[in-house]
Amino acid sequence: MGLLTFKSGIHPAYRKNSTEATAICAAKIPKKVVIPLQQHIGAPNKPLVKKGDIVKTGQKIAGSDAFVSSPVHASISGKVKAIASTLHPSGQLITSVTIESDEKDEFFESNPGKREYTDLSSDEIRGIAKDAGIVGLGGAAFPTHVKLSPPKEKKIDAVILNGAECEPYLTADHRLMLEQPEKVVYGLKAVMKSLNVSKGYIGIENNKKDAISAILNMAGKNGADIEVHGLQVKYPQGAEKMLIKAILNREVPAGGLPMDVGVVVQNVGTTVALADSIRDHKPVIERVVTVSGTGVKEPKNLMVRIGTLFSNVIEECGGLNEGARKVIMGGPLMGLAQPSLEIPVVKGTSGIVVLTENEIKAEKARTCIGCGSCVDVCPMFLLPTRIANFSKYDLTEKAEQFGVMDCIECGCCTYVCPSKISLVQWIRYGKGNILEKRKKIKS
Amino acid sequence: MTDIKLVISSSPHIRNDESIPKIMFVVLAALLPAAFLSIYLFGIKAILLMATCIIVCMATEYVFQKCRDKEITLSDGSAALAGLLLAMTLPPSFPLLGAALGSVVAIGLGKHIFGGLGFNIFNPALIGRAFLQAAFPVMITTWDDPFAWRSPAVVDAVSSATPLAKMKFDQEFVPAQDLIIGFTGGSLGETSALALLIGVVFLLYRGYIQWRIPASILISSLLFGGIFWLMDSTQYPEPFFHWFAGGMVLGAFYMATDMVTCPITPKGYWIFGCGIGIITVIIRLFGGLPEGVMYAILFMNAFTPIINKYTRPKILGEVKK
Numbered sequence: 195m196g197l198l199t200f201k202s203g204i205h206p207a208y209r210k211n212s213t214e215a216t217a218i219c220a221a222k223i224p225k226k227v228v229i230p231l232q233q234h235i236g237a238p239n240k241p242l243v244k245k246g247d248i249v250k251t252g253q254k255i256a257g258s259d260a261f262v263s264s265p266v267h268a269s270i271s272g273k274v275k276a277i278a279s280t281l282h283p284s285g286q287l288i289t290s291v292t293i294e295s296d297e298k299d300e301f302f303e304s305n306p307g308k309r310e311y312t313d314l315s316s317d318e319i320r321g322i323a324k325d326a327g328i329v330g331l332g333g334a335a336f337p338t339h340v341k342l343s344p345p346k347e348k349k350i351d352a353v354i355l356n357g358a359e360c361e362p363y364l365t366a367d368h369r370l371m372l373e374q375p376e377k378v379v380y381g382l383k384a385v386m387k388s389l390n391v392s393k394g395y396i397g398i399e400n401n402k403k404d405a406i407s408a409i410l411n412m413a414g415k416n417g418a419d420i421e422v423h424g425l426q427v428k429y430p431q432g433a434e435k436m437l438i439k440a441i442l443n444r445e446v447p448a449g450g451l452p453m454d455v456g457v458v459v460q461n462v463g464t465t466v467a468l469a470d471s472i473r474d475h476k477p478v479i480e481r482v483v484t485v486s487g488t489g490v491k492e493p494k495n496l497m498v499r500i501g502t503l504f505s506n507v508i509e510e511c512g513g514l515n516e517g518a519r520k521v522i523m524g525g526p527l528m529g530l531a532q533p534s535l536e537i538p539v540v541k542g543t544s545g546i547v548v549l550t551e552n553e554i555k556a557e558k559a560r561t562c563i564g565c566g567s568c569v570d571v572c573p574m575f576l577l578p579t580r581i582a583n584f585s586k587y588d589l590t591e592k593a594e595q596f597g598v599m600d601c602i603e604c605g606c607c608t609y610v611c612p613s614k615i616s617l618v619q620w621i622r623y624g625k626g627n628i629l630e631k632r633k634k635i636k637s
Numbered sequence: 638m639t640d641i642k643l644v645i646s647s648s649p650h651i652r653n654d655e656s657i658p659k660i661m662f663v664v665l666a667a668l669l670p671a672a673f674l675s676i677y678l679f680g681i682k683a684i685l686l687m688a689t690c691i692i693v694c695m696a697t698e699y700v701f702q703k704c705r706d707k708e709i710t711l712s713d714g715s716a717a718l719a720g721l722l723l724a725m726t727l728p729p730s731f732p733l734l735g736a737a738l739g740s741v742v743a744i745g746l747g748k749h750i751f752g753g754l755g756f757n758i759f760n761p762a763l764i765g766r767a768f769l770q771a772a773f774p775v776m777i778t779t780w781d782d783p784f785a786w787r788s789p790a791v792v793d794a795v796s797s798a799t800p801l802a803k804m805k806f807d808q809e810f811v812p813a814q815d816l817i818i819g820f821t822g823g824s825l826g827e828t829s830a831l832a833l834l835i836g837v838v839f840l841l842y843r844g845y846i847q848w849r850i851p852a853s854i855l856i857s858s859l860l861f862g863g864i865f866w867l868m869d870s871t872q873y874p875e876p877f878f879h880w881f882a883g884g885m886v887l888g889a890f891y892m893a894t895d896m897v898t899c900p901i902t903p904k905g906y907w908i909f910g911c912g913i914g915i916i917t918v919i920i921r922l923f924g925g926l927p928e929g930v931m932y933a934i935l936f937m938n939a940f941t942p943i944i945n946k947y948t949r950p951k952i953l954g955e956v957k958k
Contacts, residue, residue: 560710600952
């Protein structure tokens with residue numbers, strides 16, 4: 195089987211061996227959870243509970259009437275202690291519900307009847323995805339039911355399941371594919387049914403050969419048209435646009451979405467959640483989190499309740515090592531550095547990676563010597579050094595002209611820069627200025 | 638556990654271990670075989686010449702940065718590299734005072750007038766060499782016979798014509814295989830292609846030089862030189878002659894690939910290299926000078942910004958307007 199890939203990209207040290215062979219185990223139910231009311235991209239939710247209320251596991255505690263939104267559910271049973279602004283992993287202050295556990299973990303009874311996707315209509319599957327609060331669990335947290343509702347003029351002919359997991363350290367998707375391949379494929383089939391698409395693809399990086407064969411075994415069953423593809427091990431293989439280019443050789447137009455080329459991409463974790471919500475009426479109350487990095491004593495893959503604080507999760511992994519200095523939500527290339535450990539796990543938390551002092555030594559940036567390394571590795575074929583410079587000097591028009599808005603912020607350019615220039619940071623700064631300008635023009 | 642001071646910064650949080658000093662020192666190391674060979678061929682003269690250029694280049698950088706109240710960046714190795722490259726382009730018995738002057742020009746005029754490393758338009762070493770060519774046209778074309786230093790009977794500076802001068806003025810062609818091994822008259826780094834190529838293999842393996850640039854220089858000079866050879870093989874040398882004569886190997890692999898002064902786009906590398914190859918052949922065959930690599934590179938350096946401007950790669954998914 196030939197391995198598919200895209201052009202450019204980098205080969206960082208993957209460092210997955212500390213967790214790739216560790217089975218997912220359920221984390222202890224925490225005494226307290228802090229559940230941010232917004233864990234998706236879209237309209238904000240309103241709380242449906244008030245301080246002092248008793249809630250059960252799986253009970254909806256916040257929602258919105260807006261289409262692009264996703265409800266939030268209680269992840270443990272207990273008493274609502276507070277509804278207040280707290281720090282979200284994104285760095286924003288978000289209204290969150292604090293629940294104190296009654297240690298019973300009683301489930302909220304809704305409709306216990308068994309369901310199968312084959313008996314459901316497209317609309318029903320979308321409705322279930324929305325009610326269960328399913329969002330892109332790869333990290334982007336875009337509401338899944340919105341992805342499943344493309345505008346009529348967009349003809350979707352392919353669903354791609356993203357099992358690339360190209361970020362170093364992370365093995366959560368790897369373990370899911372290995373341990374629950376049936377659910378992964380079931381969820382994919384449900385997605386295909388709801389989009390009325392007959393062709394499914396699953397892309398998995400070739401450093402997960404066991405997952406490829408597990409999925410391959412499952413995908414062939416019951417005559418579904420699902421192709422499983424091994425992908426070259428290269429970062430950012432799991433970026434949507436790179437994945438589509440690798441598997442279907444289609445290019446998502448600049449500023450466009452996958453649906454513009456007839457594709458919907460879902461993460462493997464998302465389809466598992468969808469399978470659970472269809473068959474077991476289970477909303478998103480927990481997810482697999484890879485806890486890894488040299489700063490963690492016992493790296494693990496944990497099934498963690500949403501709202502569990504990072505400090506609890508790390509404690510369960512034996513605590514931090516001497517010299518731990520940086521806590522990242524997600525992978526080390528695109529993840530977000532956290533200011534404290536009192537931050538909750540959200541639906542988009544694919545991993546908690548802790549790096550130590552000598553790994554994060556900030557070398558002083560030198561001047562650009564025009565070596566072109568950033569150009570060599572940019573998977574979008576941009577000129578990172580140019581757009582970063584335009585951004586730095588507020589030449590927003592120039593930056594736009596050179597495609598700054600097409601940057602996917604994968605970090606390859608910064609990773610390879612021998613002058614240690616924080617290219618992506620300047621590019622983000624430039625993008626922010628442009629977005630602000632656009633907003634002003636609109637209003 | 639919570640009293641740890643956490644570092645926050647923008648992603649990515651990991652970087653590879655490449656750095657500018659590392660690149661510069663590796664390129665310096667790659668030049669060592671050629672440097673040792675030149676010492677073997679030309680003795681103490683070669684050592685003094687290289688030492689002078691390197692020391693004066695570094696001193697000039699220090700003085701410029703000190704005067705401009707800038708951070709001293711001698712440790713990045715770029716000034717030392719420019720010095721060694723300059724020395725490589727000089728004939729073994731070139732006066733040391735002249736070499737020192739050339740070094741001052743290389744670093745001062747070639748680099749720091751523009752704002753230092755990363756901002757210069759032209760290759761500093763070649764600026765130094767071009768200055769010396771203009772200021773001391775006779776001395777810079779006075780060559781030693783290799784090994785002359787070993788026979789005390791021979792007086793200093795026995796001049797011998799370089800293969801290019803032989804071609805130019807006597808219509809006499811030195812066979813390409815002699816040029817590959819070396820031991821022909823010429824500048825320190827011009828005599829043996831083989832010694833230089835040992836370093837090149839290493840640099841290519843490390844990815845420190847853009848293979849497209851030397852590839853396009855070699856291909857274009859071969860094809861373009863070949864046209865003339867096919868037209869008249871008595872007047873023009875065989876095409877492979879261009880590869881191994883004069884400063885071609887040094888220029889194509891070490892000078893044209895200077896990161897600061899070459900383009901950054903994939904198409905740009907090809908255009909840049911082809912320009913150098915063609916201009917070199919034109920100067921060698923029809924110009925007033927026997928050697929043309931230096932001017933060809935400097936000439937194309939000037940085009941680097943415009944090449945970058947017109948060869949911007951098509952962004953993934955970009956729609957032609």
